[in-house]
Amino acid sequence: MKFLDGFGEQAYALLRIVAGLLFLAHGVQKFFNFPTDFPMPLSPLLQAAGVIELIAGGLIILGLFTRPAAFVASGMAAVGYWMVHGSQGLYPIANGGETIALYCFIFLFIAARGAGIWSVDSARSS
Secondary structure, three states: OOOOOOOHHHHHHHHHHHHHHHHHHHHHHHHHOOOOOOOOOOOHHHHHHHHHHHHHHHHHHHOOOHHHHHHHHHHHHHHHHHHHHHHHOOOHHHHOOHHHHHHHHHHHHHHHHOOOOOOHHHHHHO
16 A cells, blocks of 8 residues: 555654553553542552653653653563563463553664654754
């Protein structure tokens, strides 16, 4: 299909922004019980995850310090996967960890590729 040729940069920017928004939403739910209540008490580990979700998610959306923010988010997702889901079985589809596994690899890709267009990082480097 050629109808999307030439839109790779825009599609990548949308991937970065939407992944950041969805990651940020996890932190918002943890700390502000919005749009639904967080289903468990916040342990220190969950509080740390929430802080990373809020800060890294916001930075990734803006495209500011994108590589380090995405790297930290990827690492947090990897740790979260193995601590919560991986202990319930190896396969993400069976242990409920497909979303966090996907976050891990999306953020690893963003860390490797950088912010791209529509970002503060690209505006600062121009």
